[in-house]
Amino acid sequence: MFRYLIRRILWAILLFIIITFVTFVIFFMGPNDPARAQCGGDQARPACLKLVTEHYGLNKPLYVQYWRFFDRLVVHQNLGYSYANGSSVNQTIAKAAPVTASLVFGGAVIWMMIALSLGVYSALRPRSLLDRTAMVFVLIGISAHPVWIGLIFEYVFGVKLGWTPIANYANFFGAPAGSGLPGGPWQWFYHMILPWFTFALLFAALYVRMVRANVMETLNEDFVRTARAKGAPERRILVSHVLRNALLPVVTMLGMDIGVALGGAVFTETVYQLPGLGQNLVVGIQANDFATVQGVVVFATVAILLFNLIVDVLYAWIDPRIRLA
Amino acid sequence: MAQRDEKIVVSAGAGGLGAAIASESGTELGSMEEIKARGYWELVWRRFRRDKVAIGSGVFIILLIFFAFGAAPIVKDMVGHGPNDLFLYAPAVNLAGLPANPMTHVHNPNTGHSDLLVLGAANRLGQDELLRLMYGARISLEVAILSTLGVMFIGVILGSAAGYFRGWTDTIISRVTEITMAFPVLIFVISLAATVGPQLDNITLGVFPQGVITLVLIFSLFGWFYPARIMRAQVLSIREKEYVEAARMVGASDSRIIRSHVLPHLVAPMIVYSTLIVASYVLFEAGLSFLGVGIKFNASWGNLLSSAVDYYTTRPLLMLWPGLALMLTTLAFNLLGDGLRDAFDPRASHM
Numbered sequence: 001m002f003r004y005l006i007r008r009i010l011w012a013i014l015l016f017i018i019i020t021f022v023t024f025v026i027f028f029m030g031p032n033d034p035a036r037a038q039c040g041g042d043q044a045r046p047a048c049l050k051l052v053t054e055h056y057g058l059n060k061p062l063y064v065q066y067w068r069f070f071d072r073l074v075v076h077q078n079l080g081y082s083y084a085n086g087s088s089v090n091q092t093i094a095k096a097a098p099v100t101a102s103l104v105f106g107g108a109v110i111w112m113m114i115a116l117s118l119g120v121y122s123a124l125r126p127r128s129l130l131d132r133t134a135m136v137f138v139l140i141g142i143s144a145h146p147v148w149i150g151l152i153f154e155y156v157f158g159v160k161l162g163w164t165p166i167a168n169y170a171n172f173f174g175a176p177a178g179s180g181l182p183g184g185p186w187q188w189f190y191h192m193i194l195p196w197f198t199f200a201l202l203f204a205a206l207y208v209r210m211v212r213a214n215v216m217e218t219l220n221e222d223f224v225r226t227a228r229a230k231g232a233p234e235r236r237i238l239v240s241h242v243l244r245n246a247l248l249p250v251v252t253m254l255g256m257d258i259g260v261a262l263g264g265a266v267f268t269e270t271v272y273q274l275p276g277l278g279q280n281l282v283v284g285i286q287a288n289d290f291a292t293v294q295g296v297v298v299f300a301t302v303a304i305l306l307f308n309l310i311v312d313v314l315y316a317w318i319d320p321r322i323r324l325a
Numbered sequence: 326m327a328q329r330d331e332k333i334v335v336s337a338g339a340g341g342l343g344a345a346i347a348s349e350s351g352t353e354l355g356s357m358e359e360i361k362a363r364g365y366w367e368l369v370w371r372r373f374r375r376d377k378v379a380i381g382s383g384v385f386i387i388l389l390i391f392f393a394f395g396a397a398p399i400v401k402d403m404v405g406h407g408p409n410d411l412f413l414y415a416p417a418v419n420l421a422g423l424p425a426n427p428m429t430h431v432h433n434p435n436t437g438h439s440d441l442l443v444l445g446a447a448n449r450l451g452q453d454e455l456l457r458l459m460y461g462a463r464i465s466l467e468v469a470i471l472s473t474l475g476v477m478f479i480g481v482i483l484g485s486a487a488g489y490f491r492g493w494t495d496t497i498i499s500r501v502t503e504i505t506m507a508f509p510v511l512i513f514v515i516s517l518a519a520t521v522g523p524q525l526d527n528i529t530l531g532v533f534p535q536g537v538i539t540l541v542l543i544f545s546l547f548g549w550f551y552p553a554r555i556m557r558a559q560v561l562s563i564r565e566k567e568y569v570e571a572a573r574m575v576g577a578s579d580s581r582i583i584r585s586h587v588l589p590h591l592v593a594p595m596i597v598y599s600t601l602i603v604a605s606y607v608l609f610e611a612g613l614s615f616l617g618v619g620i621k622f623n624a625s626w627g628n629l630l631s632s633a634v635d636y637y638t639t640r641p642l643l644m645l646w647p648g649l650a651l652m653l654t655t656l657a658f659n660l661l662g663d664g665l666r667d668a669f670d671p672r673a674s675h676m
Binding site: 015018019022023026027139140142143144145146147148151152154155159259260262263264266267270271281282285286290293294297300301304305308 | 509513655
């Protein structure tokens with residue numbers, strides 16, 4: 001276990017270095033001159049340009065600049081300052097991350113609820129009406145664009161039926177004083193229902209398919225027949241023989257896919273105007289504020305790396321087969 | 326149907342044993358039906374043909390290609406304006422900035438004629454929704470198919486090299502694959518499209534609209550690892566088969582073994598996988614264009630969706646068309662891919 005842990009952490013560190021380097025190069029190659037952006041765009045005075053260039057070392061070679069970036073990131077945990085308004089990117093991210101986290105984890109709960117109920121039931125009753133409905137759901141889920149689903153939900157549930165708010169976020173711990181915004185747990189839940197379902201749909205569809213296939217496969221296993229032959233009640237067979245074995249790979253996949261799904265949050269946040277990481281990314285791109293964009297990319301990537309590391313270690317701890325492989 | 330499948334293939338005058346005996350003896354043996362073995366592709370085609378859903382999807386895709394590349398210029402000539410032409414004044418755009426409803430006649434200042442906006446205007450610029458949908462189909466297909474080709478090209482070469490040669494080739498390629506997989510693809514695709522996109526947009530190779538090549542390059546860069554892994558696994562199992570061993574024993578070179586014993590077995594998984602990822606690149610392109618980092622000025626389904634957001638309470642039809650087009654296209658490629666998989670490998674379960 002200890003050796004596995006060390007190996008896994010070293011690999012994560014290597015990935016961190018490579019990914020930050022690639023990120024740095026991507027933004028280094030970008031069309032934006034950071035000095036010009038900080039000095040007010042096209043009307044920048046030469047004196048200001050010179051000062052900023054010297055200050056940030058923008059005339060130094062790539063590897064020196066990367067080293068400065070890496071040093072700032074690792075030693076000072078500083079993601080820099082926005083080109084657009086000079087605000088700290090760290091603060092922007094601190095405000096945005098809880099929004100994205102509530103979207104992603106809430107959405108994951110919903111997608112697992114849909115996937116488990118639909119997947120298990122349709123596997124137990126193949127070719128029934130419910131099974132066929134589940135197949136249609138799967139096909140629509142993997143084919144419809146999340147943005148479009150979001151817009152349709154907004155239009156039907158928000159505008160036509162008036163059941164839910166059409167956009168914006170409500171803070172779980174109450175709105176900032178004097179802002180006049182809705183806040184508190186109930187408002188948070190109320191504002192997040194549509195985004196959660198929109199976010200969950202694609203993965204729910206993929207997982208219904210996977211759960212169904214796994215459960216059907218496990219139902220044909222010898223140990224299930226043995227349990228039946230020994231006269232175990234059907235309920236017990238399902239819960240402790242079938243589901244236990246069928247769902248372990250699903251849980252493993254969930255850990256890997258939450259990181260992937262974080263990218264999909266960009267679309268949900270844009271459609272519902274949730275001030276999360278994804279929206280900051282898009283707004284930053286539109287405003288040519290590449291300091292913020294870079295900060296969001298680095299933060300999201302590191303979050304995913306860490307998350308995957310924790311998930312991997314947890315699995316190795318639960319299931320010894322993994323760490324011995 | 327079953328009866329037809331059982332039908333024995335008659336080959337008249339093929340010079341087989343039956344014909345030889347017939348000419349010699351002159352008896353009724355000459356009318357004996359000759360039985361021919363069915364080839365691999367014929368079997369696949371027979372299984373595929375029975376799958377009505379997959380056939381329907383295939384027909385839909387062919388129609389879509391015709392619609393995008395053949396019909397779009399014809400419709401453009403019929404209505405008298407192009408997909409990017411602006412109609413900035415009433416009635417194409419009313420005083421509140423709302424785009425025109427379907428079947429609105431507008432005055433075209435370039436030709437002096439009165440033009441018809443069949444599906445209304447797409448946005449505040451008064452561009453023709455129908456034409457933009459048709460030209461959007463073109464962009465979607467171009468980006469999705471070219472990206473798939475790019476991804477498969479890199480993936481197949483790297484994957485089969487890693488699987489065939491093993492050793493240090495495999496180690497290097499597998500490590501690079503693992504590193505690429507650790508990147509959150511969507512976030513990196515978005516930031517690459519935003520930073521280097523504007524510099525690449527001018528590459529059009531003379532045929533493609535602006536931005537298509539950009540997206541194809543970016544998608545290929547971040548998409549090859551998955552086919553590479555699939556191909557590596559396939560090749561690893563193929564290279565241990567007896568016929569490969571036999572070929573090596575009689576002295577066939579590596580390139581000959583790869584060409585005539587390994588690659589033919591990769592065709593089926595390549596076709597199935599390509600069909601399925603075309604669907605995901607259609608969605609990807611629309612997503613990037615929706616965020617404003619994909620196709621910028623030209624029509625694309627993602628652009629149409631993003632302009633529909635401004636009017637979704639007043640002109641809900643504007644978000645219906647591109648969304649429906651996207652869903653049907655993706656659905657068709659997904660169903661065709663499923664059908665092809667079943668046809669190539671009948672043992673694999675449908676779901």
